[in-house]
Amino acid sequence: MTRFALTLEFDGGPFFGLQRQENGPSVQQSVEEAAQRITGKDVTLHSAGRTDSGVHALAMRSHLDIEKPFEPFRLMEALNAHLRPEPVAVTHCEAKPDDWHARFSCIGRSYEYRIRNRRAPLTLEKGRAWHIARPLDADAMDEAAQALVGQHDFTTFRSVHCQSASPEKTLGRLDVSREGDAVLIRAAARSFLHHQVRSMVGCLALVGQGQWRVEQMQEALEARDRAALGLNAPPEGLYFVAARYPDEEQEI
Amino acid sequence: MTRFALTLEFDGGPFFGLQRQENGPSVQQSVEEAAQRITGKDVTLHSAGRTDSGVHALAMRSHLDIEKPFEPFRLMEALNAHLRPEPVAVTHCEAKPDDWHARFSCIGRSYEYRIRNRRAPLTLEKGRAWHIARPLDADAMDEAAQALVGQHDFTTFRSVHCQSASPEKTLGRLDVSREGDAVLIRAAARSFLHHQVRSMVGCLALVGQGQWRVEQMQEALEARDRAALGLNAPPEGLYFVAARYPDEEQEI
Numbered sequence: 001m002t003r004f005a006l007t008l009e010f011d012g013g014p015f016f017g018l019q020r021q022e023n024g025p026s027v028q029q030s031v032e033e034a035a036q037r038i039t040g041k042d043v044t045l046h047s048a049g050r051t052d053s054g055v056h057a058l059a060m061r062s063h064l065d066i067e068k069p070f071e072p073f074r075l076m077e078a079l080n081a082h083l084r085p086e087p088v089a090v091t092h093c094e095a096k097p098d099d100w101h102a103r104f105s106c107i108g109r110s111y112e113y114r115i116r117n118r119r120a121p122l123t124l125e126k127g128r129a130w131h132i133a134r135p136l137d138a139d140a141m142d143e144a145a146q147a148l149v150g151q152h153d154f155t156t157f158r159s160v161h162c163q164s165a166s167p168e169k170t171l172g173r174l175d176v177s178r179e180g181d182a183v184l185i186r187a188a189a190r191s192f193l194h195h196q197v198r199s200m201v202g203c204l205a206l207v208g209q210g211q212w213r214v215e216q217m218q219e220a221l222e223a224r225d226r227a228a229l230g231l232n233a234p235p236e237g238l239y240f241v242a243a244r245y246p247d248e249e250q251e252i
Numbered sequence: 253m254t255r256f257a258l259t260l261e262f263d264g265g266p267f268f269g270l271q272r273q274e275n276g277p278s279v280q281q282s283v284e285e286a287a288q289r290i291t292g293k294d295v296t297l298h299s300a301g302r303t304d305s306g307v308h309a310l311a312m313r314s315h316l317d318i319e320k321p322f323e324p325f326r327l328m329e330a331l332n333a334h335l336r337p338e339p340v341a342v343t344h345c346e347a348k349p350d351d352w353h354a355r356f357s358c359i360g361r362s363y364e365y366r367i368r369n370r371r372a373p374l375t376l377e378k379g380r381a382w383h384i385a386r387p388l389d390a391d392a393m394d395e396a397a398q399a400l401v402g403q404h405d406f407t408t409f410r411s412v413h414c415q416s417a418s419p420e421k422t423l424g425r426l427d428v429s430r431e432g433d434a435v436l437i438r439a440a441a442r443s444f445l446h447h448q449v450r451s452m453v454g455c456l457a458l459v460g461q462g463q464w465r466v467e468q469m470q471e472a473l474e475a476r477d478r479a480a481l482g483l484n485a486p487p488e489g490l491y492f493v494a495a496r497y498p499d500e501e502q503e504i
Contacts, residue, residue, distance in 0.1 A: 011375045056376060073371075080372055089372035119325075120332055120341040123263045124308060124380065 001067050004075060005096045006031070008047075008060040011087035012235065013127050018051045018060065027051075027088055031062070034082035038075075039068055048106045048243035052195070054235030056128070058112075059091070061243040063102040100247065108172070108244030109192060113185040113201045114237045117178075129182070130201075130237035136208030138183050142176035144207040144217035145185070148200060149174055154193050155224040157203075162194035167224070169193060176204060183208070198238060202231030253319050256327060257348045258283070260299075260312040263339035264487065265379050270303045270312065279303075279340055283314070286334035290327075291320055300358045300495035304447070306487030308380070310364075311343070313495040315354040352499065360424070360496030361444060365437040365453045366489045369430075381434070382453075382489035388460030390435050394428035396459040396469040397437070400452060401426055407476040409455075411447035419476070421445060428456060435460070450490060454483030 008027065016024035020032075028045050035043035047062040066075070076093035083089065099105075114129040116122055117136045122129060148157075151170040158167055173188040185204065187197050203220055206212040212230060220228045260279065268276035272284075280297045287295035299314040318327070328345035335341065351357075366381040368374055369388045374381060400409075403422040410419055425440040437456065439449050455472055458464040464482060472480045 009372070009375050011378075058376075077371065084373060087375040087378060089375050091370065091372045118343065119329065120261070120343045121336060123261050123339040123341050124310075126263075126339060128376065 003096045006062045006090050007092035009089050009091050010057050012055045017053045030086050034079050037082050038078045046102045048102050049240050052235050055238045057240040060240050061102050106243045110188040110242040111197045112239045112241050115183040117183050118181040127236050134209045138176050138178035141204045141208040144214045145174040147218040153224050156220050156228045157196045157199035158193040159195035198233040201233035206230040253317050255317050255348045258314045258342050259344035261341050261343050262309050264307045269305045282338050282340050286331050289334050290330045298354045300354050301492050307490045309492040312492050313354050358495045362440040362494040363449045364491045364493050367435040369435050370433040379488050386461045390428050390430035393456045393460040396466045397426040399470040405476050408472050408480045409448045409451035410445040414446035450485040453485035458482040
C-alpha cells in the first residue's frame with residue numbers, strides 16, 4: 001500500500017461541495033470513482049478542507065491509499081484521464097509516508113476571497129467572484145479585519161452546522177487589498193470553523209459599503225452570537241489556495 | 253443625436269464572434285438589440301476589432317448613435333439591464349464628438365493570448381486559455397517573436413478570409429513571458445490582419461515545444477505564403493485588451 005498526496009484544482013460551481021453528499025455530486029465522489037476505476041478497489045479520499053457547495057480550489061491537498069504499485073506521475077495522469085470532463089484536476093501527485101494525513105497533518109490553511117467591485121455585471125468572472133456594485137472602501141475593510149486576527153471565540157462567524165469541538169480559533173492573517181476594481185481578501189489560519197471565511201467576508205463587505213462602522217467588527221466578534229453576524233458572503237468568490245505541512249516547510 | 257463610446261467586456265464562448273452573423277448569436281446583435289429595446293429605434297454598433305467566435309474581450313471599444321438624450325451612466329445601466337443574462341457587459345460609457353469612430357479613429361489595438369502549460373487538464377480556466385501539456389520554452393518563443401516585430405508582409409499569418417486591402421502591417425510589440433505555468437503573449441499594433449494573432453501564437457507554440465527552430469519564424473514570415481503557417485492557435489486563449497485613440501492619449 002502506498003499513500004499518495006494529491007493537489008486538486010476544481011471549479012466548485014457544479015458540485016455540492018468537496019465532501020461526499022447524499023443529495024448531489026461532490027469532488028470527493030468524483031476523485032474516489034476515478035481511483036476505483038483505475039484500481040478496481042474502494043478508495044477513500046481525505047482532504048485538508050471541507051469546502052462548501054460552489055467554493056473553488058486552486059490547490060486543495062488530499063490523500064488516498066492505493067495497494068497496487070504506481071509511479072506518482074502515472075497515477076496523476078490516470079486520475080485526470082478518468083476525471084474528464086468534470087472540472088476537477090490533479091495538478092500534483094507524490095508518495096508520502098503512511099502516517100502523513102492530508103487533514104490531520106495539516107498545520108495551515110489559506111483562502112482567498114475575490115470581489116469584483118463595479119457597476120457592470122460580471123461576464124468572464126461570473127461564478128468566480130462576488131459582484132458588489134456599491135463602492136467598497138478597501139482600506140476600511142482592512143482596518144476592520146485586523147480586529148479578528150489572533151485567538152478568539154469565533155461563534156459569531158460560525159455556521160450553526162459547524163462540527164468543531166470549540167469555537168476558539170487563531171486567525172493568523174486577514175488582509176484586504178484593492179487591485180483595480182477587484183477587492184481581494186486573504187485569510188490564513190491553522191484551521192477555520194465552518195463558514196468562517198464567508199462570514200468574515202460578509203461583514204467586511206458591510207464595512208466596505210459603510211453600512212457598518214469599522215468598530216462594529218470588534219463588537220460582532222465580542223457578541224459571540226451568530227445573530228450578530230451581518231452577512232454571509234456567497235460561495236462563488238471563495239478559493240482554497242494552500243495547505244501547509246510540517247514535512248514541506250522550508251529549512252531556514 | 254449623441255455618439256456614445258462603450259467599453260465592452262465579454263466571454264466569447266457562446267458567440268459566433270463580435271460581428272453580426274447570419275448563422276448564430278453575436279455580441280453586436282446582443283448590444284444592438286439591447287439598445288433598440290431602450291430607444292425603440294434601430295441602432296448600429298461599430299467596434300475597434302472584429303473578434304472571432306470564442307475570442308474574449310476585457311475592453312473592446314465600440315460606439316453607437318442615439319437620438320434620445322441620455323446621461324452616459326444611465327445608458328450604461330440600461331444596456332446592462334437589457335443584456336442580462338448574456339455574458340456581455342458595458343463597463344464604461346461616455347459621450348464623444350460625432351466624428352469619433354470606434355473603428356476608424358482607433359490608432360492601436362492590443363491583445364493578450366493566455367496559455368496554461370501543464371499536464372493537468374484545465375478546470376477554472378477551461379474555455380479561457382489554451383491548454384498545452386508539452387513543456388514550452390518561453391524564452392525561445394520570445395526570441396522567435398522578435399522576428400515578427402516591425403513592418404512586414406504578413407501573408408503567412410493571414411486568414412484566407414481576410415478582407416484587408418494589403419497584407420502589410422506594422423507589428424509594434426510581440427512579447428512572450430512565463431508566470432508559473434501560464435505563458436502569456438502580448439501583441440500590439442495599429443491594426444491586425446484576420447487571424448494574425450492566433451496564427452503568430454500557433455507558430456510560437458511550435459517553437460516553444462521545439463518542433464520549430466527559432467529561425468523558422470523568420471523563414472515562415474519571409475515565405476509570404478499561408479501554406480508556411482505551422483498552426484493556428486485556438487480562439488479560447490485570445491483576449492482583446494485595449495484600443496488607443498488620439499483624443500485619449502496622455503499629454504506628456
